[in-house]
Amino acid sequence: MKPSLITTHPFGEAYAKSLGVAPWRGHLPGPKVEEWRFTPLRNLAKIAFAPAAINVSVDIIPRTVPVIQGAARLVLVNGAYRKDLSDANLGKGIELSHGKVPAKEGSSLIALNAAYAPASLALHVTGAVKKIIHIISIGAAEVAPAALHPRITITAETSSSVTLVESHVGLPGETYFSNPVASITVGEGASVRRYVSVDEDNEAFHLATSLVKVAGDGNYEAFHLGLGGALTRQEVRVALTGENANVRLNGAYALNGTSHHDITTVIDHLLPNCTSSQVFKGVVDGESHGVYQGRIHVARDAQKTDARQLHKALFLSRGPAIDCKPELEIYADDVQCAHGAATGEIDPNHLFYLAARGIDPETARDLLVEGFLADAVNEISDEAVRAVFGAAIGQWLKLRQARPS
Amino acid sequence: MAATRETAAAVRDVEQYKYGFVTDIESDKAPKGLNEDIIRFISEKKNEPEWMLEWRLKAYRYWLTLSDEEPEWAKLHFPKIDYQASYYYAAPKREKLASLDEVDPKLLDTYKKLGIPLLEQQMLAGVAVDAVFDSVSVATTYKKKLEEMGVIFMPISEALHKHPELVKKHLGSVVPYSDNFYATLNCAVFTDGSFVYIPKGLRCPMELSTYFRINEKNTGQFERTLIIADEGSYVSYLEGCTAPQRDENQLHAAVVELIALDNAEIKYSTVQNWYPGDADGKGGIFNFVTKRGACRGKNSKIMWTQVETGSAITWKYPSCILQGDNSVGEFYSVAITNNRQQADTGTKMIHLGKGTRSKIISKGISAGRAENTYRGLVRIGAKADQARNYTQCDSLLIGDKCGAHTVPYIESRNPSAQTEHEATTSKISDDQLFYCLQRGMTQEEAVSLIVNGFCKEVLQTLPMEFAVEAQKLVGISLEGSVG
Numbered sequence: 001m002k003p004s005l006i007t008t009h010p011f012g013e014a015y016a017k018s019l020g021v022a023p024w025r026g027h028l029p030g031p032k033v034e035e036w037r038f039t040p041l042r043n044l045a046k047i048a049f050a051p052a053a054i055n056v057s058v059d060i061i062p063r064t065v066p067v068i069q070g071a072a073r074l075v076l077v078n079g080a081y082r083k084d085l086s087d088a089n090l091g092k093g094i095e096l097s098h099g100k101v102p103a104k105e106g107s108s109l110i111a112l113n114a115a116y117a118p119a120s121l122a123l124h125v126t127g128a129v130k131k132i133i134h135i136i137s138i139g140a141a142e143v144a145p146a147a148l149h150p151r152i153t154i155t156a157e158t159s160s161s162v163t164l165v166e167s168h169v170g171l172p173g174e175t176y177f178s179n180p181v182a183s184i185t186v187g188e189g190a191s192v193r194r195y196v197s198v199d200e201d202n203e204a205f206h207l208a209t210s211l212v213k214v215a216g217d218g219n220y221e222a223f224h225l226g227l228g229g230a231l232t233r234q235e236v237r238v239a240l241t242g243e244n245a246n247v248r249l250n251g252a253y254a255l256n257g258t259s260h261h262d263i264t265t266v267i268d269h270l271l272p273n274c275t276s277s278q279v280f281k282g283v284v285d286g287e288s289h290g291v292y293q294g295r296i297h298v299a300r301d302a303q304k305t306d307a308r309q310l311h312k313a314l315f316l317s318r319g320p321a322i323d324c325k326p327e328l329e330i331y332a333d334d335v336q337c338a339h340g341a342a343t344g345e346i347d348p349n350h351l352f353y354l355a356a357r358g359i360d361p362e363t364a365r366d367l368l369v370e371g372f373l374a375d376a377v378n379e380i381s382d383e384a385v386r387a388v389f390g391a392a393i394g395q396w397l398k399l400r401q402a403r404p405s
Numbered sequence: 406m407a408a409t410r411e412t413a414a415a416v417r418d419v420e421q422y423k424y425g426f427v428t429d430i431e432s433d434k435a436p437k438g439l440n441e442d443i444i445r446f447i448s449e450k451k452n453e454p455e456w457m458l459e460w461r462l463k464a465y466r467y468w469l470t471l472s473d474e475e476p477e478w479a480k481l482h483f484p485k486i487d488y489q490a491s492y493y494y495a496a497p498k499r500e501k502l503a504s505l506d507e508v509d510p511k512l513l514d515t516y517k518k519l520g521i522p523l524l525e526q527q528m529l530a531g532v533a534v535d536a537v538f539d540s541v542s543v544a545t546t547y548k549k550k551l552e553e554m555g556v557i558f559m560p561i562s563e564a565l566h567k568h569p570e571l572v573k574k575h576l577g578s579v580v581p582y583s584d585n586f587y588a589t590l591n592c593a594v595f596t597d598g599s600f601v602y603i604p605k606g607l608r609c610p611m612e613l614s615t616y617f618r619i620n621e622k623n624t625g626q627f628e629r630t631l632i633i634a635d636e637g638s639y640v641s642y643l644e645g646c647t648a649p650q651r652d653e654n655q656l657h658a659a660v661v662e663l664i665a666l667d668n669a670e671i672k673y674s675t676v677q678n679w680y681p682g683d684a685d686g687k688g689g690i691f692n693f694v695t696k697r698g699a700c701r702g703k704n705s706k707i708m709w710t711q712v713e714t715g716s717a718i719t720w721k722y723p724s725c726i727l728q729g730d731n732s733v734g735e736f737y738s739v740a741i742t743n744n745r746q747q748a749d750t751g752t753k754m755i756h757l758g759k760g761t762r763s764k765i766i767s768k769g770i771s772a773g774r775a776e777n778t779y780r781g782l783v784r785i786g787a788k789a790d791q792a793r794n795y796t797q798c799d800s801l802l803i804g805d806k807c808g809a810h811t812v813p814y815i816e817s818r819n820p821s822a823q824t825e826h827e828a829t830t831s832k833i834s835d836d837q838l839f840y841c842l843q844r845g846m847t848q849e850e851a852v853s854l855i856v857n858g859f860c861k862e863v864l865q866t867l868p869m870e871f872a873v874e875a876q877k878l879v880g881i882s883l884e885g886s887v888g
Contacts, residue, residue, distance in 0.1 A: 340826060
């Protein structure tokens with residue numbers, strides 16, 4: 001076996017046979033693959049995943065999914081669209097369809113998704129969509145470990161606009177592996193806002209890939225929240241393919257137990273006058289592991305690029321690990337690019353300041369953690385979503401306090 | 406127009422590599438290629454003890470198992486090296502000289518051309534020079550004075566005979582034979598290098614220095630340097646390199662090991678201006694170097710300063726292992742690449758002890774069609790309480806055909822440790838250039854001035870003798886890159 005590939009995994013012939021489709025002939029990335037050096041897939045490959053059943057009985061949406069007032073709701077259970085759980089009154093300027101999954105090859109995980117995804121949830125945006133579209137992906141393995149491959153395609157036509165919220169959750173039961181792929185095309189002058197929350201079951205695996213293309217004068221704003229799962233990764237690749245395109249990519253993670261969360265971003269500046277900014281913040285507790293890898297690539301032609309990137313992580317206890325790799329790859333000279341990264345713990349002076357004002361240590365820590373993550377959360381431009389995501393972090397802190405330390 | 410032509414001609418002249426000449430000295434050469442016999446030959450030539458040969462062979466056998474593991478992760482592109490097409494041993498004919506008078510006059514002349522007249526340098530600069538010419542150290546100066554103080558400064562081949570216990574104890578203790586592809590190769594075939602031992606409590610009164618020079622055509626140079634600073638001592642070591650012009654690529658895979666015990670401090674400075682190849686990327690040195698220092702003792706300090714302007718390809722990561730509590734590692738680097746040069750360089754700071762601190766200042770300048778990458782690792786171990794790291798990487802791009810990349814790795818396992826990383830990329834602003842030109846400077850003077858300002862923080866850390874040379878080099882390296 002080459003250390004760059006994991007060739008023994010459960011997604012081969014037998015997996016395909018039980019679905020009645022052609023098998024995926026690829027391999028999972030191994031520990032020697034640079035992009036996966038901090039997120040090993042050894043344990044994932046050892047579990048005997050079978051295709052997740054599409055007709056699982058799910059009556060209610062799990063409580064961990066935030067309620068967003070006035071939003072249209074599209075629900076996927078084990079990757080398949082569930083009309084019975086959805087409220088597909090999307091309003092004007094947007095159409096829902098269930099397309100075929102494009103068999104385009106990309107990374108091995110995209111190819112794995114393409115091989116086994118049931119159908120693509122496709123949204124075609126033609127105008128200014130008023131309602132927030134809330135996509136909920138539920139993983140439900142009942143008695144045996146199961147894998148699901150949700151696929152979402154969003155196409156925003158010229159000058160259209162839409163706001164999406166994506167919640168990835170799971171039902172208690174056996175472990176599951178969610179392998180979602182989202183393809184997003186932002187047309188000329190269009191604007192897409194996408195807020196993703198990953199709050200999977202403690203035992204679950206979640207390896208998401210987002211492929212985003214932004215045309216000239218287009219705007220893409222995204223926020224990626226990571227709150228749990230045994231091993232989760234949110235990989236976002238954005239290509240700026242027109243002039244004056246703008247991307248704002250932000251996120252936060254809060255981890256405890258033995259959770260592993262990986263944020264990997266690649267921003268490809270291909271043409272002049274584009275801007276990109278990234279703010280990622282994370283807190284780690286217990287024995288958890290936070291990873292941030294961010295690459296900014298500025299092509300020869302991408303003069304006048306303005307690209308910024310920031311990652312800060314905070315330790316809440318002794319035991320967690322943080323790995324960080326912010327990367328600049330620059331081939332144009334007239335550019336402004338900067339990145340920053342820092343790790344540390346809560347400043348005892350700050351704690352003292354609050355304690356001196358009669359605030360108990362636990363509350364003081366929570367305040368400081370919330371304040372720390374707020375720098376990233378405040379980048380969310382939609383007020384309602386900002387409140388909902390802020391509340392989810394507040395809830396995480398409450399649960400943390402409730403646990404015996 | 407005439408003026409333009411004149412300038413162009415002048416630039417061409419300067420651009421011709423100043424130190425590109427081959428000294429015609431007969432060499433004692435081993436046959437081409439690499440196998441166990443060659444290693445035995447090298448070992449025998451040097452009259453080495455049995456354990457040394459065993460160690461070399463162990464490294465060589467291990468190296469054979471690495472054949473598909475030549476590092477590929479660096480942002481470097483070069484044709485695959487045929488390790489069988491090189492000579493692994495070449496020594497100037499005459500050995501064992503009693504005094505400088507016996508040094509081949511041609512050799513002395515070579516140094517003169519390089520601007521380092523050995524004799525004058527001793528007198529004027531107070532620098533003891535251990536000059537490595539190809540693979541055998543031919544002249545070691547100021548030895549006596551240093552010897553009286555208990556300083557050991559000699560070729561490593563000599564130290565093997567005179568101080569075998571010291572060499573045996575420390576050789577390979579920082580960079581083990583199994584460390585990486587190039588270091589393993591070096592273990593097997595290294596020919597010579599410097600050995601330094603500073604006794605307890607001594608502040609070495611002079612800068613120790615070595616000039617490396619690759620001379621014999623087709624000879625890979627495999628230096629091995631080992632510096633040990635005993636408790637409470639201090640030493641500053643200088644390394645400077647120039648190489649003659651040549652068309653074939655030459656491999657240079659050196660290993661440098663530093664060991665600092667309690668309260669000791671080692672300052673290691675390098676100015677590297679080996680032949681970078683011509684404007685089309687033909688020729689030039691492949692510089693694949695493993696440099697690592699271990700801060701073994703508490704409060705020890707290792708400081709690396711490098712000015713890298715030469716070589717076609719640079720693969721080099723001078724590192725610090727901060728084992729002792731409150732030990733300090735520092736890395737200051739200026740890397741300049743022009744024409745078709747490629748550099749992938751940076752550092753590793755491994756924090757293991759409590760209260761360890763590290764600082765990384767890296768300035769990368771890329772011009773022409775060059776590629777310049779900073780790659781660095783800061784790792785904080787679980788026991789490194791209150792460790793502190795500060796990293797700053799700035800890149801400057803000159804022209805729109807070059808590339809500048811920053812790849813830092815930060816791995817933290819301790820909550821009380823603080824790490825900070827900042828990086829920026831920019832170009833020389835038109836305002837700055839205009840300001841200088843308006844005051845009567847030429848474009849090249851202006852660039853040299855601005856770039857020197859950009860690197861000032863690093864150049865300041867160099868010892869006096871080097872600082873002047875380095876400033877000139879910065880200017881020379883970038884000539885012809887603007888306009």
